Amino acid sequence: MALSPPPHRIALLFNANKGYDREVIAGIGQYLNSTRVEWDLYLEEDFRSRVQGIERWHGDGIIADFDDPQVVEALSKSALPVVAVGGSYANAARYPEHIPYIATDNAKLVQLGYRHLIDQGLSSFAYYGLPPAPGNAWAAEREAAYAQQLLTDELPITIFRGQPTSAGGWDNASEQLVEWLQELPKPIGILCVTDARARQLVQACQLAKISVPEQVAVVGIDNDPLTQMLTRIPLTSVMQGTEEMGRTAAHLLHQMLRGADHSQTRIIVPPVGINVQSSSRHQPLRSPLVMRARHYIRQYGCLGVKTEQVADYVGVSRTALEEHFRRELKQTVHQALLQHKLEHAGELLISSPLPLADIAVRCGFTSLQYMYAVFRREYNLTPKQFQAQHRGAEITDSTGNSA
Template identity: 65%
Template structure:
């Protein structure tokens, strides 16, 4: 029997789309279905010529209005993947729809900020556009959550990002952050938005998370690599969405009628990192110092440089740190380097020597000595324990 020809209409430059595609691939591998998959060579989603395509089925990203319009007009089985809607009438008629649960995505981010003791909240979304319906659904749920708690939820849409307008867009975000009451927790519609917010805070010298705690959505590893302060992010259940969409299409190809099916897939969890770990710090000097340490600890900074940035003497800064954190400045710097090293040890593609250099240790031997002193094991032993857990 010849394989079914299936088109995947996704933009694989986005981590969400890549994870959906990965889930489709997992379903194919586990079930051993015979599918001949079509994707554009550059992994972009294009609808040109799709009506003339002689295939058997399609799985498509219906968050893209052009894709949704083109795929909905076809007579072959189609499974839609996209954001969820509070209003049922917004779902496409007669097409099975697998959706990320926007309400639960925002709820998870909101709960994370509440758990850290914050009482003010904001949302950094996207400008109104047919392409951004999913972002406006997340904004709506944020407004509802804040209203249910009797709180004012601050919302900012920002500008579309482009190379030419980037500088001004960042200035506008910094101005918005400066206008907010603090401390405050901010949920970003995506990790890309969260990274833009994080950069604006750094430029505006606003300590993260002491003044602004940030949670993104997507858990995008590229954004993590490009962020000098590690970003907390909600993990979408995108791979499960892909597996579910593939299963629905598989059943439709064998005569199943799933035209009225709606599947809401909850988030897979939250990756909690430094950007949301707010602590009530009274000393503005400690806030500034920790903000500086998070950015530059792995670049070999010393206590004197931190004190200079905080604007007080080393002795005074040490007193502030011992009073607020019960630690020395040096220990806080070291803790950050160790945290960075532990994260990198989980990546098998990074050698131990690279881990040492990129974590700010002067040598591999010194990193070994610090691990033995702090954790009573070597980095290799720590890595083995990590893999065994």
């Protein structure tokens, strides 16, 4: 009886400590599970990408992050089949020669975020990017694509790159970001090169007491769950097709191991869609007091704050604030607090596996029974029924339609 050949030994050269890289790796895993292909995968134990000595690795193939210049250099003379994954380029000459390349569509990522901000009724726009660096070519491509969008629409091009993130320079970087935000016209929509940059921007708005999204509507790129957890105001984000990139890369390498020639293959993967959250839901308001109050509610509304605390933050009496809310929003401050809790609970019911009791606590309801009572009164549904009816409703595809 013939023995089965040993599994191919495949190296994955990614920094799996990053959400983007993890999702690409997840796509590779999905391909293996769906096709029953057996690969012996090499991945650093601490999930970092180390290429030193890779030329001495006795394997059969490599899938690698070609946004990393060190990886590109290390694999430039590799005799093994290599599939590259990275950012797309407007200039096709920038893709590596004789290596198949799977890329995220930077132009469409930017276009989707920009169109969403336009749909919010905004007419002023800016961009928060990254400073030039050897590993930031993808960021430069996004910035150039955004600038071209504004140029095409005959709008002013406002771009801020800031400083690299470091512990020592954090305070200075935050001060510069606050200064830039204070100089911008309001209201304005700002697209950020990543979710990490978007989180920094929201924090700077909080420091500067700039209301998000009434004065500054924010959109990130990556839809990174960790960043979402670390951002007080839920972050709107464009979702890259990272898992599809991983599946496609694995498929190409599988074919190459069986003799196929993909040396000239270039595949550009579009974004999956946009996850719309509070950070970009712009609603024009005339009263600066209501803007400040809603900004405070978005940060602390699920922590059990009362109307008096909101009024104290704004710096007016409860009666005065209530009058502004009735005139501007046709509701009381208490109703705005309750609406915020309901919206946050709805988002968690749709996207989170948390038990209902935990969701009630996280959203500031005094008990699960009270959350049930509020849902029945406001939606004529129990939380369970709401979850079943709306799961997936907040995700829109790249055309803007419901998924």
